[in-house]
Amino acid sequence: MYPGQQHWAAAEVIYAAGPVAPIPAKTMIRLTNFSIDAPRWDQNTFVGRLKHFFNITDPRTVLVSEHELDRAKALVESCRAGLVPPGTSQEQLFYAKKLYDSAFHPDSGEKMNLIGRMSFQVPGGMAITGFMLQFYRSVPAVVFWQWVNQSFNALVNYTNRNAACPISLTQIGVAYVSATSTALVTAVGLNLYTKRAPPLMARWVPFAAVAAANCVNIPMMRQQELINGIMVTDEKDRELGHSRVAAAKGITQVVVSRIVMAAPGMVLLPILMERLEKLSFMKRIQVLHAPLQVMLAGGFLLFMVPVACSLFPQRCSLALSSLEPELRACIQATHGDCVPYVYFNKGL
Secondary structure (H helix, E strand, C coil): CCCCCCCCEEEEEEEEECCCCCCCCCEEEECCCCCCCCCCCCCHHHHHHHHHHHHHHHHHHHHHHHHHHHHHHHHHHHHHHHHHCCCHHHHHHHHHHHHHHHHECCCCCCCCCHHHCCCHHHHHHHHEEEEEHHHHCCCCHHHHHHHHHHHHHHHHHHHHHCCCCCCCHHHHHHHHHHHHHHHHHHHHHHHHHHHHHHHHHHHCCCHHHHHHHHHHHHHCCHHHHHCCEEEEEECCCCCCEHHHHHHHHHHHHHHHHHHHHHHHHHHHHHHHHHHHHHHHHHCCCHHHHHHHHHHHHHHHHHHHHHHCCCHHHHHEEEEEHCCCHHHHHHHHHHHCCCCEEEEECCCC
């Protein structure tokens, strides 16, 4: 367990009006030496981040009711104020934080739409990936499933953007059309090019299209960050200014993570299916090929979503010397040499 979460103490019982609804007013317990926002696992290590993302990308959380999510948020906010209902255990607080992190945006605190949450990547991504890999032979099927995939990705990218940088509907539309066009041109072009290539090469076309589209979709959806910069802070979360360099670093890491997330399933699964479809019993159950690919894609994503999210720290750091000269000079003029690194939320 990460230092800072090991202490659990209830000092004194007090009477309060109660935390944010829907938790009713009642006798509350004041907590000391406990921070609900302190990571349970060390976020400076890959293993610590992996445990964290296995926790908050748990696909079972998409089945939790809106009412229970609201209660989890109320409990988290109450705990931040140092108060919890009597009888609340540490495990209940950890579970409430898990639900909060899975459903509410880390910057704005607003509830994210269900389809855009990282916890929906497995059920949503497995269906789309499975069908893209199954229906890759005809151009109409390629066009349809690439369009579905890019629509899904656009919603995920918008939902997990850095909320401190607003984006207009026009910019969202341009990003969506650009990414979808890139995916379709790549997929259809490679699909036609591989007509005479080995069958396995054609099966890898969907991955090439997804990778190319990610390189367009994410930067376009978060273009305001590249234009105006992203808010950077010091180690104590004090705001220092906006940096375009920080935005470029964060967006690049997100692009890499998304491609890594898709790679194993979309590269290894075609190899597996190429061999399985040659077996006699598989030839007799062709109707089950698509459901099988969906299930196998889900198996890959179940592990790759948290792995890909864990590649880089969520709270990204950047050396002061790497910032834009004007921002660096401003920080040094205000804080001297007390801020060697700046920090920012890179998004997911």
